[in-house]
Amino acid sequence: MDTSYGNTPLPVWERPEPQPRAAPVTLSRTKIAATAIGVADEHGLDGLSIRKIAKELGVGPMRLYDYVLNRSELLDLMVDAVYARIADGDPHTTWRSTVLTIAHRTREAALAHEWFADLLGARPHLGPHALAVGEATAAALAQAPGLDGIDDLQRALGAVNGFIIGALRREITERRTARSTGTDEAAWQAALGPYLTRMLDTGRYPTVARLVVDGAHLNAEETFHHNLAAVVDGVTGRPRA
CATH class of the missing domain: 1.10.10.60 (Homeodomain-like)
Incomplete structure (x- = not known):
């Protein structure tokens, strides 16, 4: 052609x-x-x-x-179909709510289609719906009062996207591991608990011990939202409450 x-x-x-x-x-x-x-x-x-x-x-x-x-074009079509669902939503009134909402929709899409997370951060996603999501995210961040110029916007986009990709891949990897091994968190703790207890009793890992003994099992969605907000507020210079 x-x-x-x-x-x-x-x-x-x-x-x-x-x-x-x-x-x-x-x-x-x-x-x-x-x-x-x-x-x-x-x-x-x-x-x-x-x-x-x-x-x-x-x-x-x-x-x-x-x-x-070829297969690459097939993947492009699949990815953009998922982005269409991420882009399909009510508009938000503030730049911050727009960024947070897009990120949460991306998480929901990745949990519904785990393979989608495997393709995040790989080859560029340039379909019309992917570009629409990218435009909405960039346009929202560009309104953040703490960003000054295109360089700040690029860095902010990179930080937010980097967090989203890493967080989703970790969450989905944990889900896959639990499925493939048939071992849930309680079973894993029962198997390795005695060893970990012996190691922590040495006193060489006091901070890890605090996390293990005193730390609560955090809800995945709440943790994603909290850390996402911290990243967004940090890279935009917005004071956190």
Whole structure:
């Protein structure tokens, strides 16, 4: 395909949908992405393939290549479909509430589609809905009174996005580990508790001992919100109450 980029194909977002054909099953990129999301939700990214999606749709694998050139384009469509849900919400009146709400919607999306967290922070997400979420986040942070100029905005965006990616990957990794091992927190504590007690009794780890003995088991959602607010307020120079 000759394009303004030479022989490089246009991005999937700019290529028109193939013309409908007389076939028992009608296809669209939206339908393909929705089916792929269902497969990834059940089997993870390792279990995602063009052949498996085609089987779910009841078509031959080659038909899907009319709509996506490769697996990377398929992932782009899936990711942007999730971003569409993150972007779909009521507008907020303050820059801070906008940033916090987008972050919480991103967490909800990642918990519903764990594979989504695997793709956060990897290759750039440039679909229309991903760009809309990025624009809303950047535009909100740009209104923060503590930011002065484009350099401050870039640093703030990097810090907020870095926190979100790290927090979500950790939370989802813990969920996956509990599922794959069949070991919940109580079982883990019972197995390793005696060893940890012996180590803490040496007196070499007093602060760790305080965390283990006196620290409460924190709620994941509340912890995410508290730490997110701390990061947002810190990078924008907003005094915390």
